Amino acid sequence: MKKNNQRLIENGVWVVNFYNCIKIRKKLLFTYVISLFQPSTISLIIFVIFFYAGLSFSQVPDSTARTFQNPAQDTSRTFKKFSSNEDTVKAPPLKIARTGIDSVVHYTAKIIESDLKKNITYLIGDAEVKFKKMTLKAGKITVLWDTHTLIAEGLPDTTNGANGSSPDSLRRHYTQLPVFSDGTDTMRGFRMEYNFKTERGRVIRGRSEIEGGFYFGEAVKRVAPRVFNIANGTYTTCDKEEPHYHFKGKRMKVIMDDKVIARPVIFFIGKIPVAFIPFAIFPTKKGRQSGLIMPRFGSSRQEGRFLRNLGYYWATNDYMDTRFTVDFFERSGFLFRTDMNYALRYHFRGSLSGSFARRSFPGNLKETRWDFRINHSQEIDANTRLSVNASFVSNNSFYQEFSQNRSQRLQRQLISNATFTKSWGDGKNSLTLNLSETRDLETGASSRTLPRLRFNRNRSQFFPFKKSKKGGRSTENAKWYNYIYYTYSGTYLNLVRKDSTNDPDPRVERRADHTVNINFTSPKRIFGWLSFSQSINYREKWVDRTKSFSIDTLTNRVVEHEDKGFAARRIFSVTASANTKLYGLFPMHLGPVKAIRHVMTPSISFSYRPDFSSPFWGYYQTLKDTNGVEIKRDRFGGTPRGEVASLNFTLSNLFQMKLGEGEKEKKINLFNLDFRSGYNFAADSLKLQNLFTTFRANPRRNLGISMNMTHSFYDFDRETGRTIDKLLVNSRGLFKFIRLTQLRFDLHWRLSGKKGGPGKSKKGFEQKEATEVEEEGSVIQQNQSPFGNRFEPENAFSAFDIPWRANVSFSFSINKFNPTRVTRTAYIDLSNVELQLTRKWRVGYRVRYDLENGEIADQRISLYRDLHCWEAQFNWSPSGVSRGFYFKINIKASHLQNIKIEQRGGTTSIFSPF
Incomplete structure (x- = not known):
């Protein structure tokens, strides 16, 4: 390209040939004079360029920035010093007439050259062009104004690889390769061409x-x-x-x-x-998107070859999605599954999940199996809610036959509930309608509540406080009766029970009951330190049938009968209690510890309840067997028996530690130690109740200790195997006035390394979370069912960013109710044990060890290997019902995880818990 001027270097400074510059200026001046005779904005453009050219030689910045729409009217070339040590200087934008480009183009570079004859601009050194949302960066950008084209390419690397690039790398020969970005999208390349008009x-x-x-x-x-x-x-x-x-x-x-x-x-x-x-x-x-779900292949000795998890994910809209999958087994048939989620923010959310299987059994026997689950939660308005959670299966062994999930296989009870709740009156009144079913998968027994209707009136005053002049209610001049409160609840129940799945005669029971509690709490402390309260509890129960009993003279056993007809039962009790708080402070100066505080809360209460098993009330039927022994049976069920006139004692102790002083002062709870006992004046024997002791401590956030003990004040008859009405203090002396009957000790310790160590989280360890759609009102997460995936195994490793972790639990219990038959249990549980061996290796372990019998009850060993963009995992259970192994290598990327190699083995074949 022919140059109109020359650049010389003298002492590292760019020098311009002024003779050529004067020739250029004359040409510009002539063009400008001619353009004055044409009423066009071009004259203004050339005039601005003319004066700008004059200024460009008096002050030479290190870099140049321009804003332009069409530089075709420029008649000169400008040369700038190539330097990377100074900031880019941006000139004021030029307002130029449009020539087919509908937006302003911004550009910067260390050297800017223009060829007026060819209408080309050269941007050299950290060149950047911005047009609308588009940004193009490169070592060199050529602007072809006639064709509205940008050509971007890198610059030769004069260091010849001294910057550390490999011999095979493009960056050994070129630097500042083109980078094109359009909004959030970025493209890199060796050479780029872009037409900013099209x-x-x-x-x-x-x-x-x-x-x-x-x-x-x-x-x-x-x-x-x-x-x-x-x-x-x-x-x-x-x-x-x-x-x-x-x-x-x-x-x-x-x-x-x-x-x-x-x-x-x-x-x-x-x-x-x-x-x-x-x-x-x-x-x-x-976010979510519809598409095929890639299956996985395998084989086993029991099922032969199989194809699992072939399906389709359908992202219906922002508020609903569905997943359809099917498993094929060469010898036993297929399993079809579907899961649907739906949600509308602030209104409702839920899911439907079901499966259907047709399996072949020995003897050419084919049977169908199915399960169905529903979960729905809806807020109809601010005071009305509906929730449904139900599970149904075709047979009792469905999950044991088909599920790989350990927790699901061990679940032997199905519970379903549907609840409608309505509240009003500032939340004091509420009405609840509930339908429920509980089914035992072992025995087939079931209990259905169709329905349970319950009304509640929360704590309310019999005599409200007087209204104040400001409109509210004031406690000033309140009377003692203003502190009498009551609560009320009423329930109607229709209960259907079956003893087994094939029970031809289910029992139907209908009953209604309502409870009234009246409570009085003194607003002032007696003597300034004693709180006092008293309450009356009344409960009435209505039923449509009762029980009657007779003695079978042949077997001498009690035979139960059912008598239909309305009957009512009324029971009540009264209670009075008093409590206070005592504080003890023990100053000390042991490092940061300034004091130990002891908060003691003694309380005493008296309760009375008559003996509702006496003939006076008519709630019990009294029988005599063939031996003349008197037997009492409850006609209603749940009727309390025996008179109670007990004085109960409770002593709660809280020990705290005070650290620091002033604004840095803080209190730490060390431990709680509580004692509870009582004395029943109405009992015919064993009037003194057991002493219950509870100890709780959390010395650290990750450490919890608890212990519960039960002591008896009475002696034990080894011959009859019963506690006798004889105080130990009388038979064994003052220092043996009590004996231990039960003890349970639990320790839970969560251990972990510090964050940021060698176990800092990697992509392979991060938990794969579903993407939540960001549009307003959309709350669906891709295929995340509240039931979890009941057919797939639990993940052996959880997401964490620490080098190691472990949960250690120790439990010990002893039962000495009968000193001749003492039973003990002791277990050590290691769960969630995860260790980052290296940056790539990770090991997990879980074990439950029976200390009493000296054997391992359950264990699992897991290994994980980070293979950069791949990952490998191996799980092995050497013993137990789930013994076997599972090995898998797969791509890490969540949408490609089904590209994998896996192998299973064990007694449960493809239905193993892995």
Whole structure:
């Protein structure tokens, strides 16, 4: 290219040939004079350029920035000093007439050169062009104004690899390679061409990252906004220059934030081709999206070959999604599963989940199995709510036959509930309608409540406080009767019971009861330190049938009968209690410890309840067997027996430690020690109740200790095996006035290393969380059921960012109620034991050890290996009902995890807990 002037270097400073500059200025002046005779904005443009050219030689900045729309009227070339030590200086924007470009173009570079004859601008050194949302950066950018084209490329690397680039790397020969970004999308390449009028472009050796995946291509062409065509394209989630795996397609089409379509596709592990498919679709859309669910293949001795988890995920809309999957087993049949989630923020959410299986059994016997679950929660209005949680199965062994989830296999009871709740009157009144069923999967027994209707009136005053002049209620001049409160609850129940699944005669029971509690609490402390309260509890129960009893003279056993007809039962009790608090402070100066505080709360209460088993009330039937022994049976069920006139004692102790002083002062609870006992004046024997002791301590946030003990004040008859009405203090002396009957000790300790160590979380360890759609009102998470995946195994490793962790539990219990038959149990549990051996290796362990019998009750060993973009996991249970192993190698990327190799083994075959 012929130059109109020359640049000379003298002492490191750019010098301009003023003779050529004067010639250029004369040409500009002549052009400007001619343009004055034409009423066009071009004259203004040339005038501005003329004076700008004059100023450009009097002050030379290190870099230049311009804002322009069309520089075609520029008649000079400007040369700037190449320097990276100074900030870019931006000149005021030039207002230039439009020539087909509908937006302003901003550009900066260290050197800016313009060829007026060819209408080309050269941006050299940290060049950057911005147009609308598009940004193009490169070592050199050429602007072809006639064709509205940008050509971006790198600069030769004069260091010749001294910066550490490898000999095979492009960066050994070129630096500042082009980077194109459009909003949040970024494309890198060796050479780029972009037309900022049509907004189309072409990239040589392009590379882009979308949603954690990398796309390469020998030629990348931008055919529309956010749409690229790629020739000889490659896709991978591995960030290595030589990826550990990739998909290669002769032709690819990338739709940003949507998908990548490629055909044909070859899957490579390293440089070795391992699979061929006619076409492939890789999702890149954020959030949920519909698509096929890749299956996994395998075989077992019991089921033969199998294909598991083949299906389709349907993201119906922002408020609902569904997953359909099916498992095929060569010898036993198939299992079809579907899971649907739905939600509308602030209104309702729920899920439906079901499965259907047809299995073959020995003897050419075929049977169907199914299960169904529903979970629904709805807020109808601020005071009305509806919730449903139900589970149904075809037979008692369904989950043992089909589930791989350990917790699900051990669950032997199904509980279903549907509850409607309505409240009003400032929340004091509430009405609850409940339908429920509890089914025992072992025995087949069931209990259904159809329905349970309950009304509650929360704590309210019999005589409210007087209204004040301000409109509210004031406690001034309140009377003692203003502190009398009551609560009320009423329940109607229709109960259907079955003793087994095939019970031909289920028992139906209908009853209603209501409870009234009246409580009085003194507003003032007696003597200034004693709190006093008293209450009356009344409960009435209505039933449509009662029980009657007779003696079978042949077997001398009690026979139960059912008598239909209305009957009522009324019971009541009264209670009075008093309590206070005592404080003790023990100053000390042991480092940061300033004092120990002891808070003691003694309380005493008296309760009275008559003996409702006496004939006076008619709630019990008295019988005599053939031996003349008197027997009492409850006609209603749940009627309290025996008179109670007990004086109860409770002593609660809280020990605290005071640390620091002033604003830095804080209190730490050391431990609680509580004692409870009582004396029943109405009992005919054993009037003194057991002494119950509770100890609780949390010396650290990760350490919890608890102990519960029960002591008896009475002696034990070893011959009859019963506690006798004889105080130990009388038979054994003052120092043996009490004996231990039960003790339980529990210790829970959560241990972990410090964050940021060698176990700092990696992509392989991070928990795969479903993406929540960000649009307003959408709260669906991709395929996240509240039931969890009951057919899949639990994850052996949890997400954490610490080098190691472990939960240690120790439990010990002893029962000495009968001193001749003492029973003990002792277990050590190690759960969630996870250790980061190296940055790549991780081991997990879980064990439950029976100390009393000296054997392992259950254990599992897990190994994890981070293989960069792959991961491997091995689980082994050497003993127990779930013994076996499971080995898997898979790609880490969540949308490619079904590309894996796995192997299972064990007594439970494919239905193992792994």
